[in-house]
């Protein structure tokens with residue numbers, strides 16, 4: 001099956017990154033967000049990201065213009081009617097995602113494939129909300145999407161093999177490498193990464209080390225490109241908490257219990273970089289630890 005046009009639902013950091021890499025690979029892209037202002041801001045962010053690459057001679061001005069020309073803002077799901085693939089990248093909340101799938105599916109042509117960029121939620125369960133579970137699968141990108149090489153692919157119980165093969169080939173055209181995961185809570189990357197981040201938050205909570213000590217320890221002691229608390233802020237603390245809750249609920253093992261300090265930060269609305277405050281305060285020139 002040929003993919004020419006991709007619909008992206010959600011204009012947050014992940015949705016915009018997905019739109020950018022699809023457009024850069026030559027696909028037509030329509031991006032939708034429930035808040036039209038976010039779509040506008042998201043496309044401006046993609047423009048700024050491409051401009052930075054032109055400035056550092058990593059991209060030509062022509063390639064930047066071509067990428068941008070492939071992206072349009074969709075104001076409703078009717079504009080997805082000619083999409084060959086729709087990738088949902090809304091907030092990591094099963095209720096929200098279910099509502100989106102129920103709303104979008106009636107507008108899609110029957111052969112359109114639906115993918116979810118969920119970080120943790122059961123693909124089989126999400127597929128059941130679409131009425132076309134055989135044309136549904138997990139397509140999980142990493143943040144920042146234009147930089148990270150990996151895409152995790154997850155089949156639901158009903159995913160058609162030709163659909164899987166089509167998406168596998170599609171991901172390769174984006175220049176990504178694939179890891180295939182079975183449909184279990186948080187798949188591979190987040191099953192391993194998020195408990196590590198949660199443990200770093202426990203390490204802070206129990207006073208074993210400060211924010212700076214923990215991040216320095218893991219950057220210089222384990223060669224991680226970002227410390228775990230910096231990375232938590234980068235991913236978004238709400239997403240980190242959602243993934244831990246899915247692991248805890250889905251695997252029923254106390255080793256996945258979300259750290260109370262993570263819960264407290266989320267309750268405070270300190271969600272990380274996107275709101276300029278999390279384990280660091282990003283409102284000034286340089287990030288300052290908040291504990």
Ligand code: CAA
Nearest residue numbers: 049056058119141142143144146147189190225226231235
């Ligand atoms: N968006 C787009 N491009 C970005 C970017 C962003 N947010 N941040 C950095 N970049 C680009 C830069 O433009 C630069 O590109 P060029 O080499 O083409 O110039 C490149 O990335 C390197 O950037 P920098 O030199 O400024 O910064 P760095 O060397 O410190 O690298 C990083 C930045 C790539 C983000 C690095 O810190 C890193 O790898 N961090 C870990 C990221 C990670 O673990 N991601 C996975 C999160 S888990 C996940 O996503 C799954 C989930 O479901 C929660």
